[in-house]
Amino acid sequence: MTTTALKARKEFGKTLASDIAHRLRNEIVTCQLKPNESLKFDALRLSFGASFTTLREALTLLVAEGLVVAEEQRGYKVAPVTLEDLHDLTHARILIEVDLIRRSIERGDDDWEIRVISCLHRLAKIEERAPEDYAGNAEWKSAHRQFHEALVLASGSPTLLAVRNSLFDRAERYRNLSALYRPRPRDKAGEHRALMQAAIGRNADQACALIASHIQTTSDNVAKYASGVINAG
Amino acid sequence: MTTTALKARKEFGKTLASDIAHRLRNEIVTCQLKPNESLKFDALRLSFGASFTTLREALTLLVAEGLVVAEEQRGYKVAPVTLEDLHDLTHARILIEVDLIRRSIERGDDDWEIRVISCLHRLAKIEERAPEDYAGNAEWKSAHRQFHEALVLASGSPTLLAVRNSLFDRAERYRNLSALYRPRPRDKAGEHRALMQAAIGRNADQACALIASHIQTTSDNVAKYASGVINAG
DNA sequence: ATGAGCAATATTTTCGAAAATAGGCAAAAA
DNA sequence: TTTTTGCCTATTTTCGAAAATATTGCTCAT
Structure with a gap:
């Protein structure tokens, strides 16, 4: 398969971070990213084409919205459903x-x-x-x-x-x-x-x-x- | 005056970003940082001794809590009081x-x-x-x-x-x-x-x-x- | 004077490398 | 066999430089 999406593009928000938050939110809500799935930076960097810190900012936003949970020093994962x-x-x-x-x-x-x-x-x-x-x-x-x-x-x-x-x-x-x-x-x-x-x-x-x-x-x-x-x- | 606080130190949270969010929150709530005051990265970097991206993550957290407002491409400021x-x-x-x-x-x-x-x-x-x-x-x-x-x-x-x-x-x-x-x-x-x-x-x-x-x-x-x-x- | 256009500066935003930390595996000791 | 200890690897976290964007101040034409 072709490794797509190497370069980030802005669709929604004005800054790349808010844009990626938007796209991530959508993927989580539609369950393309499954509950409990761990969100590793390397993988995210590949599929969204943004750097560590930009992704980190987007994830921080989603933690506040309750769609992502963070375990400090142990990364992020999609919030579980119970x-x-x-x-x-x-x-x-x-x-x-x-x-x-x-x-x-x-x-x-x-x-x-x-x-x-x-x-x-x-x-x-x-x-x-x-x-x-x-x-x-x-x-x-x-x-x-x-x-x-x-x-x-x-x-x-x-x-x-x-x-x-x-x-x-x-x-x-x-x-x-x-x-x-x-x-x-x-x-x-x-x-x-x-x-x-x-x-x-x-x-x-x-x-x-x-x-x-x-x-x-x-x-x-x-x-x-x-x-x-x-x-x- | 001596330019204090060049090196960041962890007091509360486990990561530096959450720690700085904690300290920033406290300064805003106690009005040491005044409503509407603009939060420039250079100044914050000086007083908290952390880098751009770490500060950015902390600010993102506070935006979600309603203590800071962000105008995209135009920085952050302490949320106004009305x-x-x-x-x-x-x-x-x-x-x-x-x-x-x-x-x-x-x-x-x-x-x-x-x-x-x-x-x-x-x-x-x-x-x-x-x-x-x-x-x-x-x-x-x-x-x-x-x-x-x-x-x-x-x-x-x-x-x-x-x-x-x-x-x-x-x-x-x-x-x-x-x-x-x-x-x-x-x-x-x-x-x-x-x-x-x-x-x-x-x-x-x-x-x-x-x-x-x-x-x-x-x-x-x-x-x-x-x-x-x-x-x- | 006034405002448009443009350069210079200030500031935010993004990047990838480097440091810090956790988790696992293997070798040594009990 | 079981537990402990110390590396090694995978991963997160932090940094400061570089790119992008906004703002300011100046020049010039009207």
Whole structure:
């Protein structure tokens, strides 16, 4: 095989380190880099074409996001997946997302409503176009992420939003993991539409209940379908 | 003046980078490094005696904790302090700390109770010894931090605990800032004792109410005494 | 005066070599 | 056989030089 990717290239971020963090994050979330896999510098240098220190900076970023764990003097590895971690993550996500969506509904203006509606529309379009398997579809994943982000974007809490985004990534890794072992994706279209309606109808209590249930159900399904590959808590 | 600190030394962490992050964090939280102050590599290299890349790794860590902000290609600076940020931070802290303390009370065992009690005892001892000005006292700060940490330690939520710790640091910076401008520290001893009693009495509702009010009142006082040095939100 | 263009300087970002550290293997001692 | 000790190798961690990028200050045309 040809030893590809000798030279680093910038795609996303402005600096090479943030760019590599972006690419690494993607590979971890999509499970191309498997849980527990050890991240050796020599190997990373080969596949990303960057030097020790640049890689080290990128890894440091991902440690803070909980996608990579560092054992000092003993290198880095992809964060493990466990049932315990999934439960912990789910609890944290519900707590934060419920708070954010409630405040978003209180504070959201017309632009916010428009954004929520158009994000849902885009999501629906993609699902129509590929009704069978949108779960593995990168475009659907992006639209899905953006819809959920739109819902909470008017909350006015940068701190919690940042935490939320990092938890979303961690959760997406579990979703991808379970998708590998599930016969067909759960149909979330109805849930998304109901969420949108509760949000723009300014029905905060209902929106909070819906999002909590949405996150919990997804998590339960992950636990059900992926329990074989997840280390017991 | 003698140009001190040419050679780096390890005090806390196992690696130099984590050690420097530790020291930098401390300098930022205690406002020896002032909000908005730009963190130039040459200057840092001089005072910490480490190389570019090691410093860069330490700064990356602090960016994730919200104590440093990075503008790509334009360096790092100490995170600004604003009223808006203080409100955001306070909201996030109350949301998370209330959840953690409730679950800690549900799950805490005998060791947890003992730990809470002994942490409070240590705190009280220090306050007795220096009744006038324990606010600037590093030992008191450490005991204070440990008491509050003990309360939530049985929650069993590593994710939220990690976020909590990072928010605690950010809040401590604001507390230190206001202490500079306040005639005498507010007496929190009674509040701490009440918290302990509610916790080991397994009165979750009361403990949650107390911690929320404790955080909110502290924040209000910071806003009151430090508003002069805090940029308007 | 004013602003655009350009050179000079300051600063950040990236690199690969060198130092430090951990883990394993083999030989010697118990 | 089992344990200990001391190399040797694999790997991480740190360094300072070099490249890339931003900023400042100057010149010149308008």
